[in-house]
Amino acid sequence: xxxxxxxxxxxxxxxxxxxxxxxGVSARTGVAFDYVPVLLxxxxxLTGNRSPFESLKGIRNxxxxxxxxxxxxxxxxxxxxxxxxxxxxxNTLMIMRAAIAAEFEGVFARYVExxxxxxxxxxxxxxxxAVVAQxxxxxxxxxxxxxxxxxxxxxxxKLLRNTEESVARGTFGSPTFFVDEAIxxxxxxxxxxxxxxxDAGGRAGA
Amino acid sequence: xxxxxxxxxxxxxxxxxxxxxxxGVSARTGVAFDYVPVLLxxxxxLTGNRSPFESLKGIRNxxxxxxxxxxxxxxxxxxxxxxxxxxxxxNTLMIMRAAIAAEFEGVFARYVExxxxxxxxxxxxxxxxAVVAQxxxxxxxxxxxxxxxxxxxxxxxKLLRNTEESVARGTFGSPTFFVDEAIxxxxxxxxxxxxxxxDAGGRAGA
Numbered sequence: 090x091x092x093x094x095x096x097x098x099x100x101x102x103x104x105x106x107x108x109x110x111x112x113g114v115s116a117r118t119g120v121a122f123d124y125v126p127v128l129l130x131x132x133x134x135l136t137g138n139r140s141p142f143e144s145l146k147g148i149r150n151x152x153x154x155x156x157x158x159x160x161x162x163x164x165x166x167x168x169x170x171x172x173x174x175x176x177x178x179x180n181t182l183m184i185m186r187a188a189i190a191a192e193f194e195g196v197f198a199r200y201v202e203x204x205x206x207x208x209x210x211x212x213x214x215x216x217x218x219a220v221v222a223q224x225x226x227x228x229x230x231x232x233x234x235x236x237x238x239x240x241x242x243x244x245x246x247k248l249l250r251n252t253e254e255s256v257a258r259g260t261f262g263s264p265t266f267f268v269d270e271a272i273x274x275x276x277x278x279x280x281x282x283x284x285x286x287x288d289a290g291g292r293a294g295a
Numbered sequence: 296x297x298x299x300x301x302x303x304x305x306x307x308x309x310x311x312x313x314x315x316x317x318x319g320v321s322a323r324t325g326v327a328f329d330y331v332p333v334l335l336x337x338x339x340x341l342t343g344n345r346s347p348f349e350s351l352k353g354i355r356n357x358x359x360x361x362x363x364x365x366x367x368x369x370x371x372x373x374x375x376x377x378x379x380x381x382x383x384x385x386n387t388l389m390i391m392r393a394a395i396a397a398e399f400e401g402v403f404a405r406y407v408e409x410x411x412x413x414x415x416x417x418x419x420x421x422x423x424x425a426v427v428a429q430x431x432x433x434x435x436x437x438x439x440x441x442x443x444x445x446x447x448x449x450x451x452x453k454l455l456r457n458t459e460e461s462v463a464r465g466t467f468g469s470p471t472f473f474v475d476e477a478i479x480x481x482x483x484x485x486x487x488x489x490x491x492x493x494d495a496g497g498r499a500g501a
Binding site: 116135136137144147148149150151153154157161256259260261262272274277280281 | 341342343344350353354355359363423465467480483486487
């Protein structure tokens with residue numbers, strides 16, 4: 090079976106949309122995605138890339154097209170509750186570090202679900218520590234502890250290392266997928282990701 | 296049956312690669328693509344967009360990824376003879392105008408085939424009038440006549456009008472596809488184009 094990875098930053102709506110679709114890919118192929126938090130701001134600094142919402146500004150038709158493709162993806166995958174965050178773009182440094190803290194604390198999957206939902210369904214202002222702590226608490230996570238650990242050096246270092254290693258393997262944006270060492274960028278490559286998993290020995294799907 | 300259009304500039308390698316795949320889409324759906332010459336330089340001027348080979352310059356990993364996706368597309372569709380033109384980027388104003396002249400002369404399909412092949416298989420310098428005239432002559436087309444007509448006002452006007460109308464409908468690059476008024480950008484949307492054709496009443500495929 091291939092090793093498959095999902096390199097993501099919570100701040101990317103396309104990462105959230107991919108996150109919603111990955112369980113189906115896993116169900117069809119029998120392969121679980123390894124979620125790897127990668128700080129998009131760091132990726133941009135290391136590569137010289139910029140977010141689409143910056144680089145497309147002032148270019149006629151192109152941002153509208155990206156938005157059309159988001160609507161198509163949402164419709165195709167029946168993601169009824171997705172909503173662009175009213176505070177977008179949200180600075181994700183704190184919640185990305187806290188994702189590493191959640192790994193260290195053994196509550197990663199739950200943390201990822203809660204933070205993604207707060208950003209892309211509930212529209213919470215997730216660069217505000219008080220908002221984040223409350224969101225985590227309400228979902229049964231120890232928000233204060235996770236935010237405190239997010240400030241510790243091993244946590245910060247791990248996020249930096251994830252980011253640097255991802256860029257060294259070819260990443261320039263979010264979401265990025267790896268099937269073993271084969272790289273795929275963007276939610277719109279998920280069909281290709283699934284095909285690659287099958288070619289690499291995952292189960293043939295329905 | 297939906298009206299399907301392929302808006303292209305010869306200078307785009309991705310337009311050529313799409314051109315190689317469209318006959319299969321037509322065979323499976325029963326719908327022929329209407330080829331619409333659209334000057335990419337004009338699209339960029341009207342939208343403020345730039346070619347990927349310009350905008351990706353200096354961004355780590357991104358151009359390499361685009362090239363990887365070209366290799367994947369070539370392999371998936373078994374396009375054995377594709378080669379990046381050694382004179383790339385080629386100024387396409389002359390050959391795009393002559394495409395309109397070829398429409399007026401009733402030799403459009405043959406002209407498109409010859410010019411695409413010379414650019415993306417044979418590596419000819421297709422912004423040199425002598426090279427173009429010879430390439431057309433060797434393929435049984437009246438190169439001198441087409442290049443002369445390419446200078447006429449109605450031909451120039453038609454290319455400009457195509458370009459302006461395409462941008463008004465949402466175009467910002469090449470290749471762009473329309474299935475009735477639904478727009479799709481890039482060779483990597485061809486699966487979505489095919490699905491849209493079926494939804495819009497084309498034949499269900501094999």
